[in-house]
Amino acid sequence: MIPHDPDSGIAPGTPWEAVPDDWVCPVCGAGRADFSIVT
Template sequence: MRTWMCLICGWIYDESTGAPDDGIAPGTKWEDVPPNWVCPECGARKDDFEMVEI
């Protein structure tokens, strides 16, 4: 599982935990997150996220 960070606000998307409050189930890989999904903190697009090591 990988983690992705919003380059605008720093919010972290962790594939193992998903984003259940936003309809993304735990275990959802980044490439399977819908293309129109936006950061729950700042509204940034998926293009504004970068894979990071934690």
């Protein structure tokens, strides 16, 4: 789960798998592919 990103239409509680492949972090500018899921 990621923090919400209302400017990109990402609602609070959105699972990572549902985030679009072309999403870019509004804070750091990194693309979705640059992130890793940590459990």
